[in-house]
Amino acid sequence: MQPPASHFDWPPSLRIKICGITQVDQGCAIAALGAHALGFICVPQSPRFIKAEQIYEITQQLPQISLDGFPLARIGVFANATAAQIQKTIGVGQLTGVQLHGNESLAFCQQLRKAIPQVELIKAFRIKDVTTLTQVLPYQDTIDSLLLDAYTPQALGGTGETWDWSLVSDFAPQCPWFLAGGLTPDNVTQALRQTDPSGIDLSSGLETAPGDKDLMKVKRLFQQLSG
Numbered sequence: 001m002q003p004p005a006s007h008f009d010w011p012p013s014l015r016i017k018i019c020g021i022t023q024v025d026q027g028c029a030i031a032a033l034g035a036h037a038l039g040f041i042c043v044p045q046s047p048r049f050i051k052a053e054q055i056y057e058i059t060q061q062l063p064q065i066s067l068d069g070f071p072l073a074r075i076g077v078f079a080n081a082t083a084a085q086i087q088k089t090i091g092v093g094q095l096t097g098v099q100l101h102g103n104e105s106l107a108f109c110q111q112l113r114k115a116i117p118q119v120e121l122i123k124a125f126r127i128k129d130v131t132t133l134t135q136v137l138p139y140q141d142t143i144d145s146l147l148l149d150a151y152t153p154q155a156l157g158g159t160g161e162t163w164d165w166s167l168v169s170d171f172a173p174q175c176p177w178f179l180a181g182g183l184t185p186d187n188v189t190q191a192l193r194q195t196d197p198s199g200i201d202l203s204s205g206l207e208t209a210p211g212d213k214d215l216m217k218v219k220r221l222f223q224q225l226s227g
Helices: 026-035 052-059 083-093 104-116 128-141 188-194 216-224
Strands: 013-020 037-041 073-078 095-098 120-127 144-149 178-179 199-201 207-209
Touching: 026 037, 026 052, 026 216, 037 052, 052 073, 052 083, 073 083, 073 120, 083 104, 095 104, 104 120, 104 128, 120 128, 128 144, 144 199, 188 199, 188 207, 188 216
Parallel strands: 013 037, 013 199, 037 073, 073 095, 095 120, 120 144, 144 178, 178 199
Antiparallel strands: none
């Protein structure tokens, strides 16, 4: 599968993003195992929240290039933050990308795109039903990639809840997209049989506790994907 054209380099196969990184050693280990992108939660209400200064401590230790030769992305995850807050965190944390996981409007994304043209911009949507997908498509020309996550009324993400992947079995936007929501080493191949994403995003499915990654689970993930 060749992912659609993007402003940023995507691997010719599946792009792997591991989110909710909070520790230097775990971030470095996950990069060494083959991740293409690491995500840092910049949402204060999240149990995986990490301050910009702490992000910097991690990003300074990370390699610039992934195991298979693509730029290792450092993505800050925000929800309904201001453009000023986002730009400040990018600078302090030395981020290469931004993921918007709240109710950000298309107009906000367009304004942010102009403000940070060299930063990868990902817009996440929580898929409640097939009608939600109609809200996704207008964003394609503004952002670099989409992320489709599970819908839960209690939280914006990181819940570990799976969802009906058949809703996006034929989803083929004009930009790359991540499949997220309750993915684990045990169900990732099942999810990929039902969908055709450009990348996958995992967090709680690789943890012993929020923000504490289980490196054995991470290793098993990459084993499953290479098997």
